[in-house]
Amino acid sequence: MLGQLMPVTIKEIAEIAGVCHSTVSRALHGNEMINAGTRAKIKRLADEMGYVPSAVALSLRSQKTLTVGIVVTSINDPFFGRIVEGIENVARAANYSTFLSTSGFGEVGEREVVQSFYRRRVDAIIISSLWGDLTLGEEFERIKIPIVLINNQTEGKYLHSVAVDDVRGGEVATRHLLELGHRRISYLETKNRWKSNRLRREGYEKAHRAASVPLDPKLVIPPLADDDVSRGEKALEQLLEAKATAVFCYNDMTAIGLMNACRAARVRVPQDISIVGYDDVELTNHVTPALTTMHQPRRQLGQQAMEMTLALLAGEDSVPDQVLDSRLVVRASTASPA
Amino acid sequence: MLGQLMPVTIKEIAEIAGVCHSTVSRALHGNEMINAGTRAKIKRLADEMGYVPSAVALSLRSQKTLTVGIVVTSINDPFFGRIVEGIENVARAANYSTFLSTSGFGEVGEREVVQSFYRRRVDAIIISSLWGDLTLGEEFERIKIPIVLINNQTEGKYLHSVAVDDVRGGEVATRHLLELGHRRISYLETKNRWKSNRLRREGYEKAHRAASVPLDPKLVIPPLADDDVSRGEKALEQLLEAKATAVFCYNDMTAIGLMNACRAARVRVPQDISIVGYDDVELTNHVTPALTTMHQPRRQLGQQAMEMTLALLAGEDSVPDQVLDSRLVVRASTASPA
DNA sequence: TTGTATGCGTTATCAT
DNA sequence: ATGATAACGCATACAA
Numbered sequence: 001m002l003g004q005l006m007p008v009t010i011k012e013i014a015e016i017a018g019v020c021h022s023t024v025s026r027a028l029h030g031n032e033m034i035n036a037g038t039r040a041k042i043k044r045l046a047d048e049m050g051y052v053p054s055a056v057a058l059s060l061r062s063q064k065t066l067t068v069g070i071v072v073t074s075i076n077d078p079f080f081g082r083i084v085e086g087i088e089n090v091a092r093a094a095n096y097s098t099f100l101s102t103s104g105f106g107e108v109g110e111r112e113v114v115q116s117f118y119r120r121r122v123d124a125i126i127i128s129s130l131w132g133d134l135t136l137g138e139e140f141e142r143i144k145i146p147i148v149l150i151n152n153q154t155e156g157k158y159l160h161s162v163a164v165d166d167v168r169g170g171e172v173a174t175r176h177l178l179e180l181g182h183r184r185i186s187y188l189e190t191k192n193r194w195k196s197n198r199l200r201r202e203g204y205e206k207a208h209r210a211a212s213v214p215l216d217p218k219l220v221i222p223p224l225a226d227d228d229v230s231r232g233e234k235a236l237e238q239l240l241e242a243k244a245t246a247v248f249c250y251n252d253m254t255a256i257g258l259m260n261a262c263r264a265a266r267v268r269v270p271q272d273i274s275i276v277g278y279d280d281v282e283l284t285n286h287v288t289p290a291l292t293t294m295h296q297p298r299r300q301l302g303q304q305a306m307e308m309t310l311a312l313l314a315g316e317d318s319v320p321d322q323v324l325d326s327r328l329v330v331r332a333s334t335a336s337p338a
Numbered sequence: 339m340l341g342q343l344m345p346v347t348i349k350e351i352a353e354i355a356g357v358c359h360s361t362v363s364r365a366l367h368g369n370e371m372i373n374a375g376t377r378a379k380i381k382r383l384a385d386e387m388g389y390v391p392s393a394v395a396l397s398l399r400s401q402k403t404l405t406v407g408i409v410v411t412s413i414n415d416p417f418f419g420r421i422v423e424g425i426e427n428v429a430r431a432a433n434y435s436t437f438l439s440t441s442g443f444g445e446v447g448e449r450e451v452v453q454s455f456y457r458r459r460v461d462a463i464i465i466s467s468l469w470g471d472l473t474l475g476e477e478f479e480r481i482k483i484p485i486v487l488i489n490n491q492t493e494g495k496y497l498h499s500v501a502v503d504d505v506r507g508g509e510v511a512t513r514h515l516l517e518l519g520h521r522r523i524s525y526l527e528t529k530n531r532w533k534s535n536r537l538r539r540e541g542y543e544k545a546h547r548a549a550s551v552p553l554d555p556k557l558v559i560p561p562l563a564d565d566d567v568s569r570g571e572k573a574l575e576q577l578l579e580a581k582a583t584a585v586f587c588y589n590d591m592t593a594i595g596l597m598n599a600c601r602a603a604r605v606r607v608p609q610d611i612s613i614v615g616y617d618d619v620e621l622t623n624h625v626t627p628a629l630t631t632m633h634q635p636r637r638q639l640g641q642q643a644m645e646m647t648l649a650l651l652a653g654e655d656s657v658p659d660q661v662l663d664s665r666l667v668v669r670a671s672t673a674s675p676a
Numbered sequence: 677t678t679g680t681a682t683g684c685g686t687t688a689t690c691a692t
Numbered sequence: 693a694t695g696a697t698a699a700c701g702c703a704t705a706c707a708a
Binding site: 005006007050052053054055056057059060063065070074075076077078081082084085088089092097098099100101102115116118119120121142229256260263282283286287288 | 416
């Protein structure tokens, strides 16, 4: 049906113009000394014929593709949407294109994706999805291109990263509850992002120590489900048993699940229990009551990651890891205990 | 093992193996008659050296890049997330990679993106973002590759498309309200997607005619803001003036904006006013009351689009446009009028 | 069975 | 000022 009519090449332009293809190349590039007449003629011709240079050929020759691969666990997750947006904006402004790929949660998916990016000869890779301290290390060892991790979950030091200070985040969130007067504050853990989970819990503990409020292990609720929302929904019972008056949740979706459970059980938020989330997903503004949460600068996370990538690509010697700050957004889901 | 700066090429393997590079190529491809010994040796060598073929070189030679470009207005919009996910899954299974790019809402962004994809020599383009009946037509005219539109907003017939039946969707949503006993039902319009807006309104009118309920032009509320949510928030006053007892909103985000306004004004949903959204974004399940809405099979939309693309790429003669059905999801935001 | 040569589209280094 | 030629990495038609 669609006759794959081939794109115009400089060779074809050259033929019609009655010159050599290298002349066309020069004319189009402009920066050579070339007869003004032929240059004009060739430019006009190229325009008429709808010439668009082949990035493929350019890539082969220059050994640079001007592409970066992005891997996220799920493109649907509202958390990643803004990150990708941030990356894409900076990338586009720098004439880079982005390959997007999802890895799911398994390590296998990640290897596959990285492998595929390597075949494509992307100039760099930005990853916002590491599942654990996987063996992807070897993979990276061989692939000598810049790799930037966003909120990375590994300890490897050979990689560049931009992240939010999770310890501080957990600390600020918890302090907010302490300052409201809460003394029995729960932390609701997650399953699949063990590092940031640990850091936020560290912050949670740190805040308690700073306020000289004793920690009760019973108040740390381990993950009861895979899915973020269900995890929150299933936690209510344990929270009540532990007599918590406030909860700091690993992320917003878990907090929202918990809120659902509270509504169903006629537990009032924030009168009976205060809830703090993490991420500040759009959603948090639209639930009832609006959720108090730690705002993560997600768009900026993506932008910084891409800017670091560009710096690395430009061969800059020292591209320091970035640590961004999250900030508390107080809404309606937290209050002083009864 | 030995990580070198540049990726390994068949030439390098050939040198070490003491054979010609074409022999390596054949050995790696397997389907040629070749000495079993040398094949094994070469394969082992390639493995040891960490050889990964260059997709760039392959593309140049084969004139196929095994890539498709995706353009959406915003990657952050929950509506597009699932669509992209659907595309990506099918694409990856078929060994295609996806370039992702956002166009914003202007036509300029779209041209730019399509242009960039063309330079990259993508094999096809999937667009889920057309702003109007833009002049992108010429652009497509020249680019002789398959283009698949998702929920397209243009009338061009030279393009392929997969869409949800908006007329029927509007009709079903409205009928639901009519069946609940409502007689003054508003339609809340949108701004930047005039075609589907028109179609949903058509469905809205059709349902009224089918039920012999007179239409009141005052009940159709034109867009009062650019942003989806604000549009909903600003509409309440006019709704009350028009004495509407129910509202069919162009999409979920607008419906949620309206719900916010209702809460602020102490207008009870659904007791005082029933609200129906459109899209069934995740969010709708988590607002209070949970939103009744038209479910769009977004993931399937993406999958179908990519499958159509693959069919077109495979040279299939007739690849019919797809029209998917949306279905009503009744939740808590609708009830019979007082 | 394997080596040689060619071309994909482009830029760059030679010549002329 | 411009033409000829090589090179980027790979697959393949043709020769041996």
